[in-house]
């Protein structure tokens with residue numbers, strides 16, 4: 071295990087890392103709400119130098135080369151491989167999903183007493199369910215655009231030719247993912263949401279960092295690791311056949327993307343000092359908290375005009391929501407372990423994930439052994455279900 075010398079040790083507080091001392095401070099989490107910029111776009115300075123390599127030897131990194139060859143054959147067409155003629159009645163989907171997943175999507179009536187939700191009728195609850203769908207799919211779409219930008223950046227910044235080749239296939243994958251979620255939102259759902267404020271902070275940090283491996287760590291390991299678990303969960307829960315299939319196709323690509331992150335970083339991280347690894351640990355921790363904060367769905371509560379104090383009351387009386395949120399780290403923690411980041415630098419990150427209640431996932435299979443990542447052929451050819 072690498073250790074930090076005393077003079078290198080600089081324990082940064084939660085306040086410095088995530089802007090608040092208590093990670094479960096709901097009031098602080100809910101105080102940040104995403105809004106569209108009036109300009110209609112969001113610009114972040116990209117501080118990473120682009121790097122040419124003169125070493126063109128294909129296959130110098132055999133596992134990345136293998137992944138690249140698989141990725142070329144795994145492409146699918148968002149317009150023609152999915153049945154867009156399927157009609158989606160959003161109200162019926164909300165009701166069918168609630169029926170198929172009893173307990174998952176309902177609030178404890180006791181938690182609603184004295185809040186705005188106490189006076190809601192069935193129609194208002196139904197609207198809340200519809201807004202949840204619009205919000206969730208919007209976040210998927212914005213996150214995919216983040217991935218599109220980040221992987222284009224990896225093509226520029228990663229020093230190895232095999233990784234540049236592979237990342238180029240991922241740029242295509244991510245374009246398809248943005249396309250597919252955007253089409254679903256426009257044609258099947260009933261409204262868009264801006265990017266969640268916490269997700270936005272994280273993506274800004276990832277893009278702005280000047281070290282090439284931080285793009286990988288932030289996007290491939292953390293954001294995509296969480297997305298893979300979230301897609302899997304919604305894929306399992308939803309009763310809507312078009313979304314189910316769409317998510318399954320996207321998941322087949324994402325498995326490759328996360329494997330690409332682990333395969334690329336595991337070698338590089340062996341060369342870093344304990345102090346450098348500590349910086350990566352802090353970055354991973356910050357990313358984990360930002361993604362957990364996003365799940366509070368701040369923008370939906372705002373649109374439904376529920377006061378923050380009511381949301382705090384409702385959420386703090388729903389501890390099972392925390393358990394569910396922790397499940398979404400089931401892909402991330404084994405990968406951080408594989409990268410050596412849990413135990414590097416005095417095991418700081420292990421302590422943090424233990425505090426979060428997510429350390430139990432560490433021995434699950436990591437993404438380099440995900441069958442989907444190295445599968446032959448496109449999901450349409452393979453008829454995945």
Ligand SMILES: [Fe+2]
Nearest residue numbers: 214217244247
């Ligand atoms: Fe994606």
Ligand SMILES: [Fe+2]
Nearest residue numbers: 217294324327
């Ligand atoms: Fe991805």
